[in-house]
Structure formats: C-alpha cells, structure tokens
Amino acid sequence: MVAALLLAFATPVLADSLMPAAKYADEQLADPAKEHQAKVLMETIRCLVCQGQSIADSNAEMAGDMRALIRTRIEAGEKPEAIRAWLIERYGDWVSFKPPLDGLTWPLYLLPALFLGLGLWIVSGRLKRRRKS
Amino acid sequence: MIAEAGLAALWLAAALAALQLVLGWMGVSSQRTDLLAAVRPVAVVQAVLAGISFVTLIWLFVTVDLSVALVAANNASTKPLLYKFAGTWGNHEGSMLMWVTILAVAGGAVALFERRLNERTLIATLSAQAAIGLGFYAFLLFASNPFARLNPAPAEGQGLNPLLQDPGLAFHPPTLYLGYVGLSVAFSFAVGALVTRDVGAAFARAMRPWVLGAWILLTLGITAGSYWAYYELGWGGWWFWDPVENASLMPWLAATALLHSVTVLATREGLRAWTVMLAVVAFSMSMVGTFLVRSGILTSVHAFAVDPRRGTFILALLAIYIGGALALFGFRVGTVREGSRFDAVSREGSLVINNLLLSAILGIVLVGTLYPLVAEAVTGEKLSVGPPYFNSAAGPLALILVAIMAAGPIMRWRRDDLKATLTRLAGPMLLSALVLLAVVLLAPGIGILPLLGLVAAAGVGVASIAPLWGRNLRRTPLYIWGMVVAHLGIAVSMAGMAAESAFTRETLVAGRIGEEHRVGPYSVRLDDVQPIAGPNYTAIEGTVVARRGNGAPFTLHPQTRNFPSPQTETNEAAITTLLDGQLYVVVGRSDDEGRWQLRLWWKPFVTLIWLGGALVAFGGLLSLIGRVRREMRHAPPRETI
C-alpha cells in the first residue's frame, strides 16, 4: 500500500496544450452570489481527465474549461441544477458527485436510516428486556 | 550472501509461524500444558527471525546492493542516506515485509508480556496471530519475494520516485502499518477469546492497550495525510471523500467504536458479543482498506501502483481470516454470557449510542465507497458518490455523536438521571446557545452544518473538560486526562472544520507583476516570478508579498514544479500560518499577456483541524500510558472509573 500511497497527489501531465486557460477557468465572477453558486456546483462536478477530483480542485485543462463553462452559464443567469442536468445528459450520472435519487440509487439514501433503525431496534430490545427483569 | 540469509530467515520465521499455529491448536484443544508452554518461546523466536529478515533488507538498501532486484528498482547510490533507509518500505515487497515483521514483533510482545489472561486464551490468541502471519509470509515468499536476485546486476539503480523523497512521507506509511497491525492483535485476542469462550473483563483489559495504540497511530496517520493533501494538492481542500481516504477512515471509525466498547467490557462486563464483533470488524476494515488501494478496483485521486494479482491474494486472505472469524463468532457467541444490565440513561447507554452512530457512519462510508462498483456491475451505468452524499449522510450523525460525547463522560455507570445529566450540562448548553446567537447575528447566511458544527464545538469543548471539575487535578488518573484531552481534540478539530467551511475567503485572479489583490483581510501583491532548478525538477517560483491592514508585510514563495520522469507537475503552495488561520497562496501558469494565475485563500482557524487531530492522538497516548502503568501496578487490577 505504501509505495503507491506515496505517489498520491501527483497530477500526471496529460500532454497539455500551449493555450492559456479560458477566461473564468481561474477567474471569479464579479457577483459574489453567482460565484458562490458556481463554486458549489463545481465542487460536485467530477473532473473527466483526472477522475478522482472535482473540477473545483483540479489542475487539468479540461477541468479549467468546464469551470469556465459553468461560470459563463451562471453569469448568463442559468440555474446550477440546469447546468448539472445538461452535463449529465452528456456524460451520465458519473459526472456528478451527487448521485440522483432514482431506481438505482435509493438504497444509498435509505441506508443511513436503515443502519440507525436496525441499531436502535437491537439496543431497545435489550433495554426492554433488562427493565422487565 | 546477505540477501540469501534474509530469505532464509524469512522461511524459518514462516516455518515457526506454522509451528506456532499447530502447537497452539493442539495445546488448546488437548489442554496439554507442555504444548501450551512451548508456544510462547516459538512466538518470540519467530519475531526475532522476522526482525532479522527485515534488518537484512534495510542493510541491502543502505549499502545499495544492486544485485537484489528490489534494490535496483527502487534505490540509487546517489540518494541521501535517509531515503536509502526509508526506501526499504517505499515499495510493495519491502512494505509487506515490514508489515509481517511488525506483526511478528507484536505477537512476540504479547507472548513475552501478557501475564494476566487465562493461559489457554492467550495461546489461542497467539495461534490466531500465527495464522495471520502465515498468510502474509506465504504472500511474500510465493508472490512478492523482496530478496530476489538480479543477474547481471545493473551499474546503477533506477532510484526512487522523486515525489517519495519527503521526510514526512518516509514515516507516514509505517505509522499506518503499525496501526493496522495493532488492530490485527485485537482481532487475534477476539478469536482467542471466542475459541476458549473466555470473553470477559480480563480479555478486554489485555486487548485494550493494543486497540488504544493502533487507534493513536491511525489518528496520527489520518491527520498527517489530511494535512499533506491540503498543502500538496494546491487547492486548499483537506478532505475529499476519495476511496483511498475512506479506506483509511474506515478502520479508524471501527477502532474508535471498539475503544469505547472495550471500556464497557473491561469496566462493567457489558457488550461482550458486540466487542468481539467490533474487534473482527476493525481488523477487516484494515484489510479491506489495503485491498481497495492495492487492487485498483476503484478510481482514486491518489495514483496508486496497482496489481490485480496482489489484490486477489489479499482478497483470499481477507476471505479466510474474516470469514473464518465471523463463522466462529456465529458458532460460539451463543454461548457467551450476556453482560451486566444497565439503564438507557447511563454511561453504558451513551457508549452504546456512540457505538451505534460510529457503526452507522462506518456503514455509510463503506457502502458509499463501493456503491459505484456495484451499480456498474448490476446495470452497466457509471455513477459517482462523492462529497455531497457523504457530507449530508454522515455529517448529521457525526454532529449527534459529538453531542453524545459531551454527555457520556459525566454520566454514571449503570443508571443515571436524565434531568441531573442535563443540569450538569447547563453551562455548555448555555455557551452553545450564546455561540448560536453570536454566529447568526454576526455571520448570517452560513450553511447549516458549519453553523451547527461551531455551536456543538463550543459546547462540547467546555463539556469535555467537565470530568475534571471538582477533582484534585494532581491525583486525577492519567487515563481520565487522556479522555478529556482526546474529546477536547475532537471539539477543536470540529471547530476548525466548521470555521474553514464557513469563513474561507477565496480570490482567483490572473494578475500582473506588481498588482495588488485582496483576499479576506489581506492585500497580496505578486512581486516577481523566477524560474529555478531543483535537484530533480524545474520550477517557477513566485515572490508574493502579503500584508494585513497596516501590519508588517511578509513574503511567500509558492512554486509550481515540473518533474521530468515521470512527467509530473506539482503545486507547492506557500502557506503562512498565523494565530487565527492560514494564508494559502498558489501561483499557476501565465497567459499570453504576461498575467499569472494566482489562487489565494484566507482560511480562518483551519489549523485547528489538524491541531485537534494531534490533541486526539495525544489524549490517546496519555490514556495508554495511564492504563499500562495502572495495569503494571495493580495485578490483577480492579476497574473503578
């Protein structure tokens, strides 16, 4: 595990282009409220090239272009969830770190309640028995 | 010759592990005392042989014996001595040898020093430990021999990946390994106790120091790993819910639960079956973690050298050990007596809720991490489970957990009064209310989780000191101090997380040399950018001058480094730590017009995250010292917390 652990965080340079970053790839929107919306969205969009990171914290050029795209659209007044849906239409649910609630993912959302319920049931059963005796 | 001697020692150690397993098995089942008596010395000799084998490998690395394949692939005569030394475990084979050596030494230590546990249970424990060791010896000898020769020997080695040459990284892995091995000892104790149906306070007391030690190391490992991600990734994040991070978090969560349940067992003879179960779960989480990062079945930020064959081997070991232990649990646990009774409102009650919540969080992390794999296998659809899910599913549970943490330590064992407990917590609750009011008034619009985090951190911080109230501080046992410090550390860390999330200021600009930019209370100016050459990289280094209001300016030097082989770019953020937070500066690329990308963050109180982690580990250490001293002084000891 170790050797590999040590390689962590090295961003492989995937033959980058010589072009500078797009406007808004690394520049914020003037309106803090809109920038906040964009930031929250970018933190939940998965980088396509680097795979494990969100586009909000990736050095990959494509992540920069996606940030630029998101900021530009937010600036134009589009709603973050509409942009997310637009991206999912192209790349599938994979591109969003926030799994949708649908036929495939409901167990994921039921899980916390299920764990707690099971645990409470075991515990309460024991406590009742204890009280009786 | 030396390499062959190391290999021979390894084979002998493996043979002794087999002997230890068989002798122990026969001794325990036949109750023959001569067989039982033979196991302890065998365990000690096995530890010595494994140690010799590992020292041999270190020697080969330090002397750069290039006729050994592993050395040639991972070492070079030009490397500094420290990295020749640390390079021993900076690769798969060496790290596995280190793993098995630590395992054997831990077994030897149990054989030498554990005197209070029932002899049969102890021997069964040593047998279980030998069985684990045997699997990893087989892994080494048949699938990853560290001593294999290379013929002809090359003139120079291939060196170590430059990124591995970091003093912190050289000692980060052993920390985690020691933690995992500590949990393996706890696992062996659990198996031993199940075999002899001897699940009681003595077993819990024998296991506790190992759990505590493992937990301290895991805490340190995770804290260090988080800080490392924070400064190395260059975007100011400190936790990503990445599969590899989750792999290290899961054993910690299980060990934390185990740490608390083992106290109930040692003190009140309660939670017998549950504690045994948790000991099995904690070790299985270390193995699952190792498997996840080694096998490459999940995509991660952390670029891992993966190998499915090794993954298969680890999975087979996982199936044998954990499946075997759980089957044993199923057969035996019915005969384990129920523990002492307790009321819902009691110290035990709060510890049970603690365990329940920790297990639920563990379940969420495990299932969330694996869900994409299952979903893709079942439907072919790819999906991602990331921070939004983990934060919203585990965050609220963590908040409740921390609130329980405030109440638990001031409650009485067996039965307490809810009203009285709440009265004792009046001070902390009042403080929480004040903080709530202050934050809502002064910083409106921050998220609900950070808000609750700040509120809970304040209340819990004060409440965690409550067990010291009314005590003679000089006569307070060390393990009480340990608990207080560890709980305080959790509150401190939580305050840091909440403050970072709520108050971070970010400025991203493309700036010219000499322009002023603002981030939070700071004005920041890029004065200069120069190319520089490092030992094995080239870099551009920025000179950035920052100043708060009219205060004295200070200079930062962020770098972007380019390593030629393998071609890699890293951002070396420049971070200035101040009393109330950190200023985090990254210089990126330039554009056509000579403007440089600048990423600036002002992160108030972010350091508390890792300071809290260090406090938690320090608390654990105090507790460990206190427990061990107490055990040595009173034999057999009586627990009276």
Added chain:
Amino acid sequence: MRRLLIWLPLGMFLVFLVVFAGGLIKPEGRVIPSKLVGKPMPAFALAPALPGKPGLSSAELANGQPHLVNVFASWCVPCIAEAPQLRQLAEAGVPVYGIAIRDRPEDLQRFIERNGDPFRAIGGDPNSSVQIALGSAGVPETFIVDGKGIIRKQHIGAINPEDVPGIMSALGDAK
C-alpha cells in the same frame, strides 16, 4: 431472532466479498462514454481552426451523408498515431471532419504538414466547449454520425489499423 442477528455479520461479509471479487474481475471502468450516442449532434458553429480551411458547424454536417467527426489536437500524442488511419479512411471516400481542441493555427499547421490532412474542414474549439457539448472526455475521440445527423457510435482513443474495418462497417450501417 437472535440467531439471525448472530449470522447477519457473516452474511453481510459474504455480500461484500462478492462485490470485491466482482470488482477484481471487472474493475471500475476508466472510460466515460458519451450519452449522446443515438441522439442528434448538438448544434454548434466553430470558426476555422486554420486560415484557408473551412470551419465547422452542425448545420453543414446535416447533408444526408454519413461522416466522421474527429476530436483531436496537435498537442495530443495518440492523435499522431491515428493519423495514417484517418488518411486511409479519407482516401476511401469517407468525409472526415475535425474539431481541434485548444489549438493554435501555427501548431495545427505543423501537425497537418507532418501527419497529413484527412479533414474536409476543421473547426477550432479553443475552450473545449463543443467537446463538452458532445460528451467527449478527451482526445482523440471519433464520432460516427449518420446522414440525419444522429450520432451512431463513439470511438474513444486512437483509431488503430485494426479498428478501421469496424468503422467502415459502422459507416455503412449509418447510411
């Protein structure tokens, strides 16, 4: 009930074991296919990437003829490897259109001079916006589009010599 609870951990463990084993046999895929396969080409209009060569717009592509849209870049190494195959396809009469990602005219010119020019038109996509609209996750990628402008297939990565027959037959199907 208690019996069930006692065996629950082993049961759960076996489920996880199956998941792990399944993961070993079939690790999480690294390739992210576009979800637009089977759907119409999104509307776009790209300026010429090279002076003297036409740019590319979705309107021009909907001309009733099946064609290839190659997403590439001069700075992309595998794009050099697939260049002979693209030339071969173009020589066989397949209309090949290019979308050059984050490219500068002078670099592209050199790339074309060195590796040949199979493209009828090349649109410049300086900020990957059309690439993202296509659901493409990297370079090179090639989309097989039918005469009605429906994306029929996506080829991810370089086109190797052995991929050419498959692409030809897919183009035949797209008529």
